[in-house]
Amino acid sequence: MLTTGTAALATITSLLAAFKADRSATQQGEFNDFITWLTEKNHNQVVEFLTQNQTTTISIKTILNQNHEQLVERLKSLEDAMFSIAINSPTFQTLAKAINPEAPELSIQAKNILKFIFKDGTGAFSIKKGIDEKLQFIGLNTRPSNEMLSEPRFLQEDLESLVNCGFFLFPTNNNPQYSITRQGIKFAQSLIEAESSEI
CATH class of the missing domain: 1.10.10 (Arc Repressor Mutant, subunit A)
Incomplete structure (x- = not known):
């Protein structure tokens, strides 16, 4: 459930990364393609969230219109930043290390x-x-x-x-x-x- 803005952002960001990973660099991937992909993956709540909010819809369209390689790189940077915070957090450190044992940790x-x-x-x-x-x-x-x-x-x-x-x-x-x-x-x-x- 997308109960908070942070949860929604984390969920949508990870799904965008997975969506782009499923597609080749020559496939631009439009908003409708993303919605179809989400539906096929049974992310119905995310579909509802995105389609009922005009600002979110426009934002996703803008993101998907970016160059494939640049978008993948930016999504990875965002994912890395979120992971860096998690692995250095006393609460989430064990979980983060279990997911990626080789992830760098603050000294x-x-x-x-x-x-x-x-x-x-x-x-x-x-x-x-x-x-x-x-x-x-x-x-x-x-x-x-x-x-x-x-x-x-x-x-x-x-x-x-x-x-x-x-x-x-x-x-x-x-x-x-x-x-x-x-x-x-x-x-x-x-x-x-x-x-x-x-x-």
């Missing part, structure tokens, strides 16, 4: 960085090497501990993982800082709550 250092930035409250920071060649976090209220940076040589890799999960925004020319996202804040809170429940 302890990456999780510690996320929790630290959340607790610090500034929301944004940059990194540079000090005179002693050690990496320094700039713009924070609190100095990071050695425990948080347990693997400093993998710091860049961990920051990129946090960006890929949607927990940080990557620095740009306009904003040369890493910035925690709303999603990052929610995930940091879930990690802290999970740790509290284990005590």
